[in-house]
Amino acid sequence: MNTYQKAIAKIDEINAEDPIKELDQGEEISKELLYSKRMTAKLDAFEPNAPEYLKIATRAQHIERWKIPRSEYPMDRVGYLRWREELKKMHAEITAGILEEVGYDQDFIAKVTHLIRKKQLKTxxxxxxxxxxxxxxxxxxxxxxxxxxxxxxxxxxxxxxxxxxxxxxxxxxxxxxxxxxxxxxxxxxxxxx
Structure with missing residues (x-):
């Protein structure tokens, strides 16, 4: 396996631990694993020449999302936004750890975390x-x-x-x-x- 394949395998392995299951074509699959595979399929269709760092950011978008439930924050707009910020931070940190572990350099990792944190949307x-x-x-x-x-x-x-x-x-x-x-x-x- 090359570095990219190792990173994707690790992201999938973590998302497969999601205790929330969904049915997909008659098969039970962890919710966030299904989501990450749908994200990759959509990116491949929408932007077939996407760079590797965008592919990884797309796959890791919801990594371990179940660890920070929405119910832990006030059920208003401010609570929602705080929850989303905490999630982005967590997703970026977990993904950075995986990428470091499999051998990516800091510049590459910074590009991935920039994307996961949704920095400079619209620009x-x-x-x-x-x-x-x-x-x-x-x-x-x-x-x-x-x-x-x-x-x-x-x-x-x-x-x-x-x-x-x-x-x-x-x-x-x-x-x-x-x-x-x-x-x-x-x-x-x-x-x-």
Missing amino acids: DEETQTLEDVICLVFLENYFEDFAAKHEKKKIIDILQKTWGKMSERGHQAALQLTFSQESLQLIKEAVLE
């Missing part, structure tokens, strides 16, 4: 690519379940926030995804009208 092209991939994975794999559990006003708000984080290229890719009629109607209402 850094690779951070924006990662954000587009995150939003596309949400829309393609998690939006329908989210919409089924929330009232219309909240769904519209989340769609508008998601759309606002994406680039024009991300928007075009999102419009190519397959949605139910109900979801498509919500998306049109939220962002296209």
